[in-house]
Amino acid sequence: MSTVSRVLNGSPDSRVTEGVRRRILAAADELDYSPNLYARGLALGRGLHITVCTWSAVTHLSAQRAHEIHTAAVATDRQVIAIDGAALSSPYELLRLLTSQLPAACVFVSGGWRPDTIEPVVTTLHERGVYCLVVDSSWPLDPTTPCDTIRADRTQGAALGVSHLIDRGHRHIALVSLLRITGRLEGYEEALSAHGISERYIAPLDPDIPYRDDVALTECARQQTCQLIEESPQLTGLFCSSDVLAVAAMGAVRDLGLRVPDDVAIVGFDNDTFGAFLPIPLTTIEHPLDEFREATTKLLAGRLDGEDGPWRRERVDYRLIKRATTAIPEAHN
Amino acid sequence: MSTVSRVLNGSPDSRVTEGVRRRILAAADELDYSPNLYARGLALGRGLHITVCTWSAVTHLSAQRAHEIHTAAVATDRQVIAIDGAALSSPYELLRLLTSQLPAACVFVSGGWRPDTIEPVVTTLHERGVYCLVVDSSWPLDPTTPCDTIRADRTQGAALGVSHLIDRGHRHIALVSLLRITGRLEGYEEALSAHGISERYIAPLDPDIPYRDDVALTECARQQTCQLIEESPQLTGLFCSSDVLAVAAMGAVRDLGLRVPDDVAIVGFDNDTFGAFLPIPLTTIEHPLDEFREATTKLLAGRLDGEDGPWRRERVDYRLIKRATTAIPEAHN
C-alpha cells in the first residue's frame, strides 16, 4: 500500500495524517516488519547500499577503512556490500559485480588499485548514477575522473621521515624499501635534495620477493642493511618503508655491534601497533587515519544527501611519530 | 524470457537446443548483459549472496577470515555482503538487516559474538531457509543450534602455551592476561593442574581498560609483570594472552635487569607478524588459519550445494610456534 511506503520512508512531502502515521508505525513494529531489499531495489532501479571495494581486505589499513565506511553506512541506515579485490578473478569481474548491484555509492579503498583499472569503472558507474569515492589511492587519479578522492601523498610521507633524520643531524641516510612501493624513493630523493645532500644509499629489496611474504622480505632487508652499513660505515640514518622492515634493520644494526639510536638512527613507516612496545620504541610515520575517516564520512554523507558541486580532491598528510630510535644520543660526547 | 533464464543459469535439467543456447550466450555477451540482482532476489524470494557478520571488522583475524569467505564466494560466483558488528547500533539491528537481505548463507565470524546473541538469530534465519555457519566463536554454541560451527578451543590454546613452559622445566609460571578473554585462565589452570603444580601467579590486567586501548593495556601489563616478579622472584615463566602483551612483559623483565629466556621464559599468543622479528624472537601460539580456511570453504561450498546431514561441530587446534623466548638457556651451568 502506498501510504505505508510513504510513512516508512518518510517521503519528502509526507502528507499523512498523524493518526494514520502512528497506526502504521505501530503495525510495522508489531509485525516486526522489515522491507524486502530486493523488491525495493527493483522498484527503485538501484540499490540503497554502499559498496566498498578493497584492494585486499586482509591488510590492517584496508580493514580499518572498511570499518569507517560501515560506521558511516549505519549512520545513514544503509547496508554495505564488500568486494574484496584480492579475491576477484579479473578486473573485468569488478565492473560486472558492480553493475549487477548498482549501489548508491561505491568506495574504492586503499593503495593497490591502479588508476587504469579504477578510472573506467568509476566513469561507467557515474554514468549509471552511482556516486564514487576513491580513498587513499597510491597514485593520483586523472583530474577528470567523475568522483571524489581522498589521498595522502606518499612522497610527502617519505620526505617527512627523511627530513626528520636530517633535522637530527644525519647526513648519510639510507633508504630500505621495496622500490615498487609508491613514493618512497621520490620522497627520499626530495628531502635529501632539498637539503643539498647528494649521497644516496639504497637497499633495493629484492623485487622478486612475492607479495606479502613478510618473512622473506624481512630476511632480505636484514641482509641488505648489513651489507650497506659494512660498505658505507659513514651511514648514520636509515629510513625504512615499513615498521616491519625497520625491525629487521634494527636487527642488522645489532648484528654489526652498533647501537640504536647512538650509532644509527631509524625511522619506520605505518605506525604499526608493536612499534611503541619495542625495546627501543620506533620513530615512524603515521597514516592520518582519523582525517581519512572524517573526510570519508563527511563526503559520503554529503553526496548521498544530494550535495552537489565540483569533484573534490582532498589531501591529508602523514604525520611523524617521534620515539626512541631517533632520539638525540645522551650527551656523552 | 524463460529460455534465456534457463540458459544463463545452467538450469538443472537444461533441455535447450545447442544452437539456441549458443545464440543466447552470444547475445548476452554482446549486450554486456549482467542480471539484475534485485529482480532475481525478488523472484527467488531470497538472495544468492553470502553475508559475513564480523564482530569487529578491524581486527586482523576477522579480516583474514572475511577474506577467506570472499574467496570461497568468488569460487561459487556469489557476492558477499559484509556486516560489521562493531558498527551496529544494537544486536536487534543484526536480525533486521539479515531478514531484509535474506542471504543464501550467513557466516558469523570471530570471537566477540556471544552465544546468546547468535543463537536466536541463527534459529530465525534457519527457519527462513538460510544456511548458517559460525566460525571461531569464543564459546561453544548450544548443540541444538541449527548451524555448522568451526571452533578452536581457547582453553586448549592456553594450555598448550603453559604446558610448553612446563616441558621446558618451569614450575613457577604466571599468567599475564585480560581475564575477560575466554579460556586463558582455564587453560592455565588445566595445564598446571595436569602436572600437579599448585602455585598460581596471575597479573589480572585492569578490567577497566577500555576495549582496544592497546597502549593502556600494554603499560598496565608491564607494571603488573614487574610487580609480580618482584613479589615472587621464583617466577621463571610467563604466559601472556597476546603477543603485544608478551612484548610488554619482556620490557618488564628487562627493566628488572633479568634476561629472556635465561632468567624468565615467555610465551605469547596470536603469532602476530612482528613476533618473529623481535630481538629475541617470540615463542607463541598460532591460530590455525589454514585449517579454518579449509573447513570454512568446504562446509560453505558443500552446504550451498545442497549437501545434507547433521550439523557439524568441527574443531581445529591451536599450534605452538617455538622461538627464542623459551629456548633452553645455553649450558652455562
Next chain:
DNA sequence: TTGAAAGCGATACCAC
C-alpha cells in the same frame, strides 16, 4: 490525504 494500479526484471509454472 488516501488508495488503486502499473511497472521494475527475473523466475517458474504450464501449456504448446
Next chain:
DNA sequence: GTGGTATCGCTTTCAA
C-alpha cells in the same frame, strides 16, 4: 524444447 504469463514486494503516478 520453447515461450507466454503470473508472480515476487515495493515505489510511484494518478484519480478519487
